[in-house]
Amino acid sequence: MKKDEFQLRCPLPLRDHPTVQMAHGGGGRLMRDLIESLFLPAFGEEKGVDRLAERISTNDQRPTINEPHSAPHDSAVVEIGGQRLAFTTDTYTVSPLFFPGGDIGHLAVFGTVNDLAMAGAKPLWLSAGFVLEEGLPMETLARIVQSMATAAREAGVRIVTGDTKVVDKGKGDGVFINTAGIGVIPSGIEVHPRRVRPDDVVLVSGDLGRHGMAVMSVREGLEFESEIVSDCASLAGLVEALLAEGAEIHCLRDLTRGGLAAALNEIALDVAVGVDLDEQAIPVTGPVAAACEILGLDPLYVANEGRLVAFVSPASAPRALKILQEHSGAFQPAIIGGVTAEHPGTVVLKNPFGGRRILDLLSGEQLPRIC
Amino acid sequence: MKKDEFQLRCPLPLRDHPTVQMAHGGGGRLMRDLIESLFLPAFGEEKGVDRLAERISTNDQRPTINEPHSAPHDSAVVEIGGQRLAFTTDTYTVSPLFFPGGDIGHLAVFGTVNDLAMAGAKPLWLSAGFVLEEGLPMETLARIVQSMATAAREAGVRIVTGDTKVVDKGKGDGVFINTAGIGVIPSGIEVHPRRVRPDDVVLVSGDLGRHGMAVMSVREGLEFESEIVSDCASLAGLVEALLAEGAEIHCLRDLTRGGLAAALNEIALDVAVGVDLDEQAIPVTGPVAAACEILGLDPLYVANEGRLVAFVSPASAPRALKILQEHSGAFQPAIIGGVTAEHPGTVVLKNPFGGRRILDLLSGEQLPRIC
Numbered sequence: 001m002k003k004d005e006f007q008l009r010c011p012l013p014l015r016d017h018p019t020v021q022m023a024h025g026g027g028g029r030l031m032r033d034l035i036e037s038l039f040l041p042a043f044g045e046e047k048g049v050d051r052l053a054e055r056i057s058t059n060d061q062r063p064t065i066n067e068p069h070s071a072p073h074d075s076a077v078v079e080i081g082g083q084r085l086a087f088t089t090d091t092y093t094v095s096p097l098f099f100p101g102g103d104i105g106h107l108a109v110f111g112t113v114n115d116l117a118m119a120g121a122k123p124l125w126l127s128a129g130f131v132l133e134e135g136l137p138m139e140t141l142a143r144i145v146q147s148m149a150t151a152a153r154e155a156g157v158r159i160v161t162g163d164t165k166v167v168d169k170g171k172g173d174g175v176f177i178n179t180a181g182i183g184v185i186p187s188g189i190e191v192h193p194r195r196v197r198p199d200d201v202v203l204v205s206g207d208l209g210r211h212g213m214a215v216m217s218v219r220e221g222l223e224f225e226s227e228i229v230s231d232c233a234s235l236a237g238l239v240e241a242l243l244a245e246g247a248e249i250h251c252l253r254d255l256t257r258g259g260l261a262a263a264l265n266e267i268a269l270d271v272a273v274g275v276d277l278d279e280q281a282i283p284v285t286g287p288v289a290a291a292c293e294i295l296g297l298d299p300l301y302v303a304n305e306g307r308l309v310a311f312v313s314p315a316s317a318p319r320a321l322k323i324l325q326e327h328s329g330a331f332q333p334a335i336i337g338g339v340t341a342e343h344p345g346t347v348v349l350k351n352p353f354g355g356r357r358i359l360d361l362l363s364g365e366q367l368p369r370i371c
Numbered sequence: 372m373k374k375d376e377f378q379l380r381c382p383l384p385l386r387d388h389p390t391v392q393m394a395h396g397g398g399g400r401l402m403r404d405l406i407e408s409l410f411l412p413a414f415g416e417e418k419g420v421d422r423l424a425e426r427i428s429t430n431d432q433r434p435t436i437n438e439p440h441s442a443p444h445d446s447a448v449v450e451i452g453g454q455r456l457a458f459t460t461d462t463y464t465v466s467p468l469f470f471p472g473g474d475i476g477h478l479a480v481f482g483t484v485n486d487l488a489m490a491g492a493k494p495l496w497l498s499a500g501f502v503l504e505e506g507l508p509m510e511t512l513a514r515i516v517q518s519m520a521t522a523a524r525e526a527g528v529r530i531v532t533g534d535t536k537v538v539d540k541g542k543g544d545g546v547f548i549n550t551a552g553i554g555v556i557p558s559g560i561e562v563h564p565r566r567v568r569p570d571d572v573v574l575v576s577g578d579l580g581r582h583g584m585a586v587m588s589v590r591e592g593l594e595f596e597s598e599i600v601s602d603c604a605s606l607a608g609l610v611e612a613l614l615a616e617g618a619e620i621h622c623l624r625d626l627t628r629g630g631l632a633a634a635l636n637e638i639a640l641d642v643a644v645g646v647d648l649d650e651q652a653i654p655v656t657g658p659v660a661a662a663c664e665i666l667g668l669d670p671l672y673v674a675n676e677g678r679l680v681a682f683v684s685p686a687s688a689p690r691a692l693k694i695l696q697e698h699s700g701a702f703q704p705a706i707i708g709g710v711t712a713e714h715p716g717t718v719v720l721k722n723p724f725g726g727r728r729i730l731d732l733l734s735g736e737q738l739p740r741i742c
Contacts (some may be wrong), residue, residue: 004602013641018504018508019505019506019507020503020504020506020512020537038512042516042517043531057533080454081451081453081454082452083452083454087553089500089529089549089551090534091536124451127459127460127551129551135392139392139393142409146408148413160414161446163462164402165463166394166396168393173538178534180532180549182553184451222541226379250590267441289466367537369539
């Protein structure tokens with residue numbers, strides 16, 4: 001394609017940015033633009049509104065798309081022999097490679113496991129693709145591989161296939177890891193943004209922002225009064241518990257890039273509902289709040305790697321909260337708000353003094369390369 | 372793990388190389404060492420001889436490993452609901468991004484499709500994980516995404532899930548793409564290195580070395596009399612034709628990093644058989660032979676991205692050759708040798724004058740970053 005041709009065809013958001021910016025990978029508005037303007041038109045079969053997510057049946061070999069909405073980082077759901085599989089991928093480029101509470105190896109396993117779990121799937125198998133920079137100490141690689149193995153055991157998955165590429169010194173950054181994952185969705189389980197309804201109750205499984213601030217503290221050499229340890233962990237067990245107990249779970253989303261704000265905005269936009277949050281109910285620990293204040297960050301936008309937000313029917317909410325409170329994978333879980341038919345596409349934060357502010361999607365990410 | 376601890380535990384091949392070298396990603400001996408010394412002990416469930424490949428059953432939730440041998444870049448075979456799935460991954464870091472006959476987008480789709488096809492699977496779904504370098508022209512990304520879409524249509528697969536990460540300028544190299552793929556292995560199909568037998572006939576589906584030399588010509592700014600165009604293509608159709616016709620195909624391997632020599636050596640080592648090749652029968656086009664001579668390269672070690680080597684029962688060999696000759700996905704296919712119980716683990720090249728030389732596995736790759 002010649003340059004002119006591209007510019008003619010190129011949708012407005014991309015014409016505004018003729019080169020890739022850090023924000024295009026930040027989980028915010030620019031990444032959404034990139035996906036909607038470039039990836040979906042190329043890879044989606046349908047060009048219309050319904051092109052986003054897919055349930056694909058191999059019965060007729062012609063994939064069929066019958067789910068109206070999804071969001072960028074969901075697992076795809078494919079069907080084979082009557083069995084629904086969740087399939088997802090993520091590349092991990094966190095810098096630095098090691099941080100309090102984990103490393104890139106933990107993230108690479110837990111992140112993909114969590115994406116599968118958010119589709120209600122039982123995660124089973126992972127692939128691992130490494131891009132190593134020439135000169136990386138072999139000891140560093142060995143530590144990372146070891147933590148992947150440990151994390152896989154913890155999450156109950158197997159790493160069954162892999163690939164290694166090496167790039168010249170200065171053309172990479174130590175190690176990048178891609179993992180793709182396959183999980184099985186038990187029959188009867190339907191966890192999906194399209195099931196979100198007005199009056200749904202919104203819960204979080206724990207305190208916000210810990211992973212992002214843990215990475216940040218190492219990167220910036222900051223010392224806080226108490227060390228902030230990443231929350232990175234598998235959410236598979238927690239999801240299994242929620243689903244096993246028969247609580248009516250409509251939708252799950254793990255909080256990664258862009259934090260709670262990005263997760264809720266994506267769903268609000270994709271499903272065209274509003275979300276009202278009670279600012280006081282949102283759990284943020286003292287050290288994270290203090291660190292955010294020092295750095296001028298809003299914890300609602302800071303990434304976790306072991307927390308989820310759940311959309312639950314009002315009747316099931318107390319039960320869901322109880323399950324979370326009793327599960328070791330949650331910490332300070334809370335009901336933080338609800339879904340509304342008003343202000344579709346918008347997340348509103350209410351403070352105890354009656355104040356209201358819109359919790360918008362940022363352009364990019366306050367903290368790049370935290371996962 | 373502390374440094375001392377690592378060095379104590381670290382197997383000899385890795386202690387010889389305390390840092391990652393380009394050759395660790397080159398498809399040769401060093402990559403094999405890395406996989407066997409580091410990845411397999413960490414990710415394989417069994418520590419013994421049989422740990423390499425896996426067929427995993429979800430019936431009892433405890434993965435079982437019952438295939439004695441595999442080789443580093445095979446698809447994993449997993450079982451779900453009585454259906455066998457092939458699952459594989461590859462990251463593409465080719466430099467430059469565009470070359471005669473293709474680009475990184477074509478490679479990312481065809482390469483993974485071909486890995487699935489080598490397990491006898493019908494490729495169905497791909498994931499795509501992008502690592503973009505800040506400052507990459509959006510136009511370049513758009514061209515690559517477009518060729519992925521075209522390649523996916525050609526290969527009959529869907530790209531159903533994806534991820535985008537952006538790294539700071541100078542911490543990547545334009546774009547790296549990981550694809551993972553899922554395919555279905557039709558019942559009754561058993562294509563696997565462990566089926567290789569002495570007396571099997573060895574065929575190639577076409578001329579060697581074209582992809583590597585096409586990339587090389589752009590990278591080095593070389594001009595040859597006639598342009599060398601990459602052979603990169605999907606092998607799925609060719610494999611389907613071979614399997615549909617009932618020829619007794621024991622094993623398939625696509626020729627990528629390390630070329631024909633690496634593919635045959637891997638199988639010879641993994642299955643403990645010898646391979647005898649007739650040097651004169653191996654197809655190399657004039658321009659590739661000339662270019663290799665100028666650069667001092669051996670075409671038997673140069674990568675293809677649309678060629679396979681097949682191990683076929685003696686009775687089926689003429690039929691397999693005929694299928695290849697009539698298929699548009701093959702070019703100058705040929706019977707190039709056979710398997711022998713003698714010299715297990717070794718590939719021997721015979722010339723018409725009675726000369727014999729061992730075609731060894733190189734340490735790394737003559738041409739780094741060709742895929």
